[in-house]
Amino acid sequence: PLGLFNPAKMGDAIEDKYGIPKRRLTGLMSPWAVKRLDEFGGDLTKFSVVKLIPSRLRQIAIAKTEPGDENNQDISSLVGKVDIRKLEYFSQNDPDAYSYSGGLNRANQGILEFVEMFKAPIKMLHPLLTATQESNYIGTENLGAIPFQGLILAHSNEAEWQTFKANKNNEAFIDRISVIKVPYCLRVTEETMIYDKLLQGSELEHGSCAPGTLKMLAQFSVLSRLQEHENSNLYSKMRVYDGETLKDVDPKAKSMQEYRDTAGVDEGMDGISTRFAFKVLSETFNHDTHEVAADPVHLMYVLEQAIRREQYPEEREKAYMDFIKSELAPRYAE
Template sequence: KIEGTLCPVCMQKLDEHYTNEEGVVQWHEVPVEAVKISEQRRNCIGTFQPSDPKSQDITELIGRVDMTKMARHGETDPRAYKFDGELQVANGGMIEYIEILKADTKFHYVLITAAQEQVIKAPGFPQMYIDTLILSHTNQTEFDSFKSDKKNEALHDRMYKVLVPWNLRVDDEIKIYQKMINESDFRDIHIAPGTLRVAAEFAILSRLIKSTKVSNKITKMKLYNGEI
């Protein structure tokens, strides 16, 4: 079962090559290609990172006109448009919207229909169906400011907030460092005993705040770690 609608390129190929004179699609003749999810090959995983709003435009998300083919095919012909925007690349997978609230608001509007109706609009073409997970992240201060602005209600209502607090356990922090080392190029290099624990304790102490119930941060750190 096909959910939604085909993209303009696939629809054109279906009409020209796989539809008979009676208008019936010959589905048994349509070739099927298996696609492996890969961020490096831009298959099913897209990434959007905000930059200078004066030089960055919406084409990074929804694609752009191919000027080399427009004269031959016309502006509204699917063959003259590059459907290579990050949202189109992410179709069937997910898109990582890095620091979403640092992006200009014009890049938020396209997410409203993408999140609720699962469609995006490219100039000169009908709305295109997309099936993708939109994953974004930001910090608490920016999110609170965004949430308090009533202009953002449409997008805020379509968000599912997942809080990711700081880790406050030394043992868990050490496990994070060990995982990073095991996946790095220096995993076979000797590290002096206690190095990771000292680094983990320093990191945890920098995240703790003073408490009236505990005399100092070191004691508080040990309490969180289950040592006391």
């Protein structure tokens, strides 16, 4: 409703009386509000203010947009489109004939989740430029600018982001993006909890799981994600990251901060994914035709088979196999 007030004429009075900063008054009304104001003869007191509570189910201030291909998706999934049924009563560029059903319409003063944004056709992303920079965007019809005050949360895989970033034609988008890197989990204890949670939400919840199975899988996953340290064992680094103190066990072990400083900012951005690990765990449970159960011995066997099937580069495959045969298997045997 603050868009109704002219910041030049009413800004000082509203700030003095209600404590609302002048910067909150955008001075931009939605096309719908402009039409209502004309109908009310410019009388702002005839507007009613409705209190809305954000709702994910009803898509009130919380919306989600997914990418499609160029044949079945256009900018209307973001900015809305004309409601054909209302053209019987209104002209095509009338605000009352417009269906405010796009992601930006729904997420105004809220949050818009854009799933796998960089998979979407580049033309579909254009409304995001003005929505983020100028706090408004244009619909599919000549209605006038539609205001947008909200947060756009997009997520993507690392490879797709790097491809998008490398394209010089996307500089306008890149300047408006604030990147937050989300690496894989690097703590064995927390990774084990993730697998346990996934098991509880699956059909394998009641399957027998031998002690140490989830921990072994978590250790393998974390080892694949860590950057090697030239003066320290990778297994020791994994234990230090998990909160253990190894001064009496491994004299070469470093502090967690030293490990992180040496590894750099990209540690945890590659390696075995949690999805791959859970897929291996599911195969392990179903390895025996007579029983739905998992144990460390079967896990190591299934893990080796899965690594070979993935056809990783030779050096990486050798490193993964070495984790199993040189680190995990001997320690389990002990």
